[in-house]
Amino acid sequence: METEPKKIIIDTDPGIDDAMAIFMALRSPEVEVIGLTTIYGNVYTTLATRNALHLLEVAGRTDIPVAEGSHVTITKGAKLRIADFVHGADGLGNQNFPPPEGKPIEESAADFLVQQAKINPGKVTVVALGPLTNIALAIQLDPDFSKNIGQIVILGGAFAVNGNVNPAAEANIFGDPDAADIVFTSGADVLAVGINVTHQVVLTAADREKLASSNGKFAQYLTKILEVYFSYHEEAYNTKGVYLHDPTALLAAVNPLLLTYVEGVVRVQTSGITRGLTLLYNKQKRFGEVNEWSDKPTVKVAVTVDAPAVVKLVMDRLMDS
Numbered sequence: 243m244e245t246e247p248k249k250i251i252i253d254t255d256p257g258i259d260d261a262m263a264i265f266m267a268l269r270s271p272e273v274e275v276i277g278l279t280t281i282y283g284n285v286y287t288t289l290a291t292r293n294a295l296h297l298l299e300v301a302g303r304t305d306i307p308v309a310e311g312s313h314v315t316i317t318k319g320a321k322l323r324i325a326d327f328v329h330g331a332d333g334l335g336n337q338n339f340p341p342p343e344g345k346p347i348e349e350s351a352a353d354f355l356v357q358q359a360k361i362n363p364g365k366v367t368v369v370a371l372g373p374l375t376n377i378a379l380a381i382q383l384d385p386d387f388s389k390n391i392g393q394i395v396i397l398g399g400a401f402a403v404n405g406n407v408n409p410a411a412e413a414n415i416f417g418d419p420d421a422a423d424i425v426f427t428s429g430a431d432v433l434a435v436g437i438n439v440t441h442q443v444v445l446t447a448a449d450r451e452k453l454a455s456s457n458g459k460f461a462q463y464l465t466k467i468l469e470v471y472f473s474y475h476e477e478a479y480n481t482k483g484v485y486l487h488d489p490t491a492l493l494a495a496v497n498p499l500l501l502t503y504v505e506g507v508v509r510v511q512t513s514g515i516t517r518g519l520t521l522l523y524n525k526q527k528r529f530g531e532v533n534e535w536s537d538k539p540t541v542k543v544a545v546t547v548d549a550p551a552v553v554k555l556v557m558d559r560l561m562d563s
């Protein structure tokens with residue numbers, strides 16, 4: 243029987259569903275958030291840091307450190323794809339929030355990840371909600387990082403389904419495919435929660451109404467910022483609900499029994515028209531020839547999710563906040 247909450251670091255590009263996941267984490271007694279690290283994706287890294295500090299101020303949790311992450315990809319690429327059309331120009335539903343009062347810590351995200359994994363070997367879970375640059379940098383910085391880190395839960399990939407950037411690629415993997423391939427083949431305990439799973443977890447307009455009618459602080463805040471996210475989903479997917487990508491990945495760290503997964507080797511396509519494609523080798527065939535999946539460490543890839551249970555947890559924990 244484990245009594246101590248699981249220590250988690252959320253690597254994040256807030257982001258509307260990131261805000262939901264961060265608030266969920268703060269409302270989940272099973273986990274203790276020991277830091278946020280920031281990355282580009284939904285917004286540029288500078289704004290991600292600002293939004294991370296802002297969200298912690300909204301939550302009254304300025305005791306949690308924020309470490310700023312990379313501004314460029316692992317190959318030093320500065321031409322980033324930013325999903326402001328999903329989250330609004332400010333990343334948080336165009337609400338004109340005041341700038342945060344707090345500041346990030348001196349250490350970089352990668353340094354913070356390395357240090358925390360070293361202090362608590364096997365005990366820290368990273369929940370990675372954006373492109374994987376910071377995690378790959380941590381792996382490159384410290385040869386022991388993959389061993390020291392407890393688990394890396396990745397919100398990313400599109401396993402045997404279309405992507406959301408284009409038919410091949412999901413946004414977080416597309417953001418830095420080289421970094422993703424480093425993380426997937428690092429030997430760390432990796433659990434990938436892709437959009438093949440998160441697209442099953444939908445918050446409906448009726449759920450949003452319920453959030454709006456609750457007095458919960460987080461519920462009230464999220465009701466407002468969710469408007470932009472709903473508009474985007476209606477336009478892009480012709481649905482009146484939104485996908486709970488980041489909250490689902492967070493809950494996979496909180497309670498792994500909410501999902502099932504398979505184990506295999508994942509490689510990421512880093513060039514060409516399928517750049518960002520995640521391809522799982524399920525080990526069902528022993529190939530005669532050596533290939534790019536041969537002898538690489540396995541990871542876990544989520545295949546099913548108890549979607550009603552995830553939505554219920556999100557609603558319960560955010561309404562009562």
Ligand SMILES: O=c1[nH]cnc2c1ncn2[C@@H]1O[C@H](CO)[C@@H](O)[C@H]1O
Pocket residue numbers: 257258259260284325328371406407412413414437478487488
């Ligand atoms: O269509 C999209 N393009 C880019 N990013 C998206 C899109 N839909 C959602 N996200 C964002 O990327 C992650 C999941 O891939 C989520 O963080 C989500 O907010």
